[in-house]
Amino acid sequence: xxxxxxxxxxxxxxxxxxxxxxxxxxxxxxxxxxxxxxxxxxxxxxxxxxxxxxxxxxxxxxxxxxxxxxxxxxxxxxxxxxxxxxxxxxxxxxxxxxxxxxxxxxxxxxxxxxxxxxxxxxxxxxxxxxxxxxxxxxxxxxxxxxxxxxxxxxxxxxxxx
Amino acid sequence: xxxxxxxxxxxxxxxxxxxxxxxxxxxxxxxxxxxxxxxxxxxxxxxxxxxxxxxxxxxxxxxxxxxxxxxxxxxxxxxxxxxxxxxxxxxxxxxxxxxxxxxxxxxxxxxxxxxxxxxxxxxxxxxxxxxxxxxxxxxxxxxxxxxxxxxxxxxxxxxxxxxxxxxxxxxxxxx
Numbered sequence: 001x002x003x004x005x006x007x008x009x010x011x012x013x014x015x016x017x018x019x020x021x022x023x024x025x026x027x028x029x030x031x032x033x034x035x036x037x038x039x040x041x042x043x044x045x046x047x048x049x050x051x052x053x054x055x056x057x058x059x060x061x062x063x064x065x066x067x068x069x070x071x072x073x074x075x076x077x078x079x080x081x082x083x084x085x086x087x088x089x090x091x092x093x094x095x096x097x098x099x100x101x102x103x104x105x106x107x108x109x110x111x112x113x114x115x116x117x118x119x120x121x122x123x124x125x126x127x128x129x130x131x132x133x134x135x136x137x138x139x140x141x142x143x144x145x146x147x148x149x150x151x152x153x154x155x156x157x158x159x160x161x
Numbered sequence: 162x163x164x165x166x167x168x169x170x171x172x173x174x175x176x177x178x179x180x181x182x183x184x185x186x187x188x189x190x191x192x193x194x195x196x197x198x199x200x201x202x203x204x205x206x207x208x209x210x211x212x213x214x215x216x217x218x219x220x221x222x223x224x225x226x227x228x229x230x231x232x233x234x235x236x237x238x239x240x241x242x243x244x245x246x247x248x249x250x251x252x253x254x255x256x257x258x259x260x261x262x263x264x265x266x267x268x269x270x271x272x273x274x275x276x277x278x279x280x281x282x283x284x285x286x287x288x289x290x291x292x293x294x295x296x297x298x299x300x301x302x303x304x305x306x307x308x309x310x311x312x313x314x315x316x317x318x319x320x321x322x323x324x325x326x327x328x329x330x331x332x333x334x335x336x
Contacts, residue, residue: 030198037194039231041242055260056297056329064266064322066198068224073201081205081215085223089267152216156272156315 007080010119010143013111019078019123021105024070026062028098034066061095062102071125071137074104079143084151086120086161087140093133100129109138116158117149118142162257162299162328166289170255173286179247180283183229184236187221187278195225220273226309226318229280248284248305249324256289258300258326265323271316280317282309287321300327 024030028048035045040063043050051060062070068088076083096102106125113119125137140161142151185191196206204211205220212219221229232243244250253261274280287304306321 024200033194033198037191037198038225038228039191040245041231041234055262064263065224065227068266068268069195069199069201069222072222072224073196073199073203076201076203081203081211085270087267087269088224089265091265092263150215152273159271161269 007082007147008078008143009147010111010114010121010145013108013121013143015108015111017108019074019106019108019125021103022074022077024102024104026096026098026100026102028060031060031062031066031098034069035063038063038065038069040065057095057097059097059099061097064090064092067092067096067127067135070102070104070127071139074106074125075123075139075141079141082144082150082152084118084142084154085139086142086159087138089138091136093135094129096127096129096134100134102134103128106137114145116154117146118144118151118154120161162292164292166256166301170252170289173248173251174288175285177283177285180281181230182279182281184232185229187229187274187276187280189219189276191228192219192221192225192276195222195228216273219276221275223270223273223318224268226268226270226274227307227320229274229278230282230307230309246284246305246307246322248286249303249322252286252289252303252305252324253326256301256326258328260298260300260329261324261326262297263322263324264302265321267321269319271318272311274311274317278311278317280309280311282307293325294330295325295327297325298327298329300325302326 044055045063109122109124121141123139127135231245285306290302308319
């Protein structure tokens, strides 16, 4: 498989390996862009008064689908386009508000032996704001074994994330 | 807030509800919006040649699964705001818990979602907890799972939400 953007291969990944952190200054635009892109019209993601007076938080906050999209971007920045998500589990611990500096980091929990040209990598990720853990996330990602393998071409009956 | 869960609500657990076809086809505009919002430069979503080579044509980012099922905020004939995850809002109403947050979310990704797909989904209430008190207030946790397939009947994923429905207690929720 030849691509303009190289992908990480399974053999290049080891347990405990840290992924490079991603830092983003969250603004009201970050929150609203993410909400609109995910077709989430609920007011706590665009209406500050509603967030304060109905939800009891200090501002509008990043919605769940946006956080998932940020995680996906973070993972595939590391894996390249042949990295195929199999499963993602989030726990929201605290909200992410405009004015926060969001830092996504993570490490490899486990690497599973390859079958059919790909293997599974389990990742533990987090979104932090300063010392505060905002969200934790566990991800199962398929990576190719060789540069001729492609997890996206795995037949449905063999895809068991 | 109800102190006990009515039998009619317990009966919802495990029952498929709200089987529906998405209001929109999977389309490039929302994919670009999502990638732009998160500065996601994955060539699968920006470079047609890369998508043709690697995924047999354009696909949507897997984490956009829930996007295709959110209703329009308004449509002709609607008399009130349209809501996604109706089973969740049903539980808020039936259990008399006016506020809710999503605590956990788990997605499983199946066959890639492709441009032009028209997906369908159904919702299942998996569990409802006893009354709990958190810093937000007093209420119950529940799990609602949404399963999704494409127009060919292929599993494209599931999206499971753990929510906490609650009544606020003073200003304890502010943070």
